[in-house]
Amino acid sequence: MPTPDLDPTHLTRDQVIRALQQMDLDGPRMPLSTVYDLVFMGKRYAPRAVAQLAFRLATEQPEATWPLPAGAPTNRVLEQLDFTIATKRPTLENSPLLDGDVAAQEQMQELYTGATRETPPAKVKGIKQVAPTEKSPAEPASASDPLPAFEVQEPAASYQHSTPEPYDQAMALAELFISAEKLAATLAALRRRRNLILQGPPGTGKTYLxxxxxxLELGATDAARVELVQFHPSYSYEDFVQGFRPDGAGTFRLQNGILxxxxxxxxxxxxRPYFLLIDELNRGNVARIFGELLLLLEADKRGPAHAVRLPYAPAGSPPFFVPANVFLIGTMNLADRSLAPLDYALRRRFAFVSLEPEFGAPLRELLAAQGVPAAVSHRLTTRLAALxxxxTDDPDLGPDFCIGHSYFCQPPAEPAAAAEWLQLILEQEIEPLLDDYWLDQPAKATQQKKKLLA
Structure with missing residues (x-):
């Protein structure tokens, strides 16, 4: 069939995006290119296959042939439309993920399926070898002797809780970037549900709040009644509630978790109230980590009357309950695409409060109190608000990806260094974030960086 008259360089970005969406709907059906990949929204595609489909959609001829060869000629057309062309990353042959998510490909490459090998323990600094009790220390061990036991030497605690200081609402409002009305509403939600989640973009002061x-609820900075834990993908029920873990003698025994x-x-x-703070709550597998908390977190299911027996607990052990004076405050980062949302069963156990970036009067007042010149403060707040x-207006991002104000809450002690301090943060911390946000639109990223640094 003759090639259509459409000039391949006249393809539009919308036509290419239509082709990518069509390929996603059709599912993985072709290998990645041997040299180059088109990277879009965290996925990789064969550039010439994308161009071929876009060309057919544009000409409305399903048998049309893309007139340019693979490699530089095709890549150049796509790059002019602000698509990113990268050299191919190694992938696993015959993997069903060849046209799928890049992170999933990398995780597949890290799989190890070989059998573990037993190796003799090495001498480790800070670990004292315990001599066998029935043999002389000078007597050599035979090959049939059991491996020696080890005693872990825990370092002595090098810190103590500071003396509690009074803390009230006036002090909180002086260092928080929220209004008195929102602070009161947040406290009311915490008292009503006993479980609260602070959610928002990174850098909005969720853990700080x-x-x-x-x-505020304690009336003092009492660290003895506040516990902080951070969830992560490796965190488990056994870490948080109860499970069998190794001890210093090298044996496994039942141990209680933090909760x-x-x-x-x-x-x-x-x-007196006690507060458990869970940072990055949705970075872990929350349903698995919480276990029985799905029941016991309910505000009306607290106390001994609603106690349950834990799965690992031995027969005859007392059941577990969450006391009425325990409050949970979690924080959730909404910007990370890799994090799964909470299921509705867990979600209804919490009250939710959203935090937004604050580049208005509170931040300007903080910077002024630290001696930051008004011109530097004005440049920071106006440009970050515009960014x-x-x-927020970008359909691929939205308000959950906004830049938080906490990047700028620790200005230098010397006012003369404020301009250089701001420039370094913009170049070293904000610019890389914009490159990641608009990975598939480098021209847009460059445009926003120029506006930010102008």
Missing amino acids: ARRLAW VDFCQRAAQDPE NQVI
């Missing part, structure tokens, strides 16, 4: 909410220890402490002091508006 969580600790101060606890201090059980914390609840036992709180149950012994029922007249966040662009991010």
Whole structure:
């Protein structure tokens, strides 16, 4: 069939995106290119296959042939439309993920399916070898002797909780970037549900606010009644609630996790509130980590009357319950695409409060108090507010990807260095973020960086 008259250089970005969407709908059906990949929205495609499909859609001829060869000629057309062409990353042959998510490909490459090998323990600094009790220390061990036991030498604690200081609402409002009305509403939600989640873009002070909410309810900066834990993909039920873990003698025994220890402490002091802060709550497998908390977190399911027996607990052991004086405050980052949302069963156990970037009067007042010149403060707040508006309006990003104000809450002690401080943050921390946001639109990223640094 003759090639259509359409000049391949007249393809539009919308036509190429239509082709990518069509390829996603059709599912993986072709290998990646041997040398180059087109990277779009975290996925990789064969550039010439994309161009071929876009050309057919544009000409409305399903048998049309893309007139340019693979490699530089095709790549040049796509790059002129602001698509990113990268050299191919190695992939696993016959993998069903060949046209799928890049992160999933990399995880597949990290799989190890070989059998583990037993190796003799090496001498490790900080670990003392315990001599066998029935043999002389000078007697050599035979090949049939059991491996020697080890005693782990834990380092002595090098810190102590600071003396609690009074803390009230006036002090909180002086260092938080939220209004008195929103602070009051947040505290009311915490008291009503006993479980609160602070959610928003990175850098909006979620963890900072969580600790101060606890201090407000305690009336003091009492670290002894506040516990902080951070979830991550490797965190498990056994770490948080209860499970079998190795001890210093190299044997496994049943041990309580952070939650059980914390609840036992709180149950012994029922007249005062205790706060468990969970940072990056949705970075872990929340349903698996929480286990029985799906029931016990309910505000009306607290106390011994609703106790349950834990799966690992031996017969006859007392059941577990969450005391009425325990409060949970979690933080959730909404910008990371790799994080799964909470399921509805867990979601209804919490009250949610959203935090937004604050580049208005509160930040300007903080910078002024630190001696930052007004011109530097004005440049920072106006340009970051404008950038966040662009991010909010972008259909591929949205408000969850806005830049938070915490990047700029620690200006230098010397006012004369404020301009250089701001320039370094913009170049070293904000610019790489924009490159990642608009990975498939480098021209747009460059345009926004120029506006930011102009």
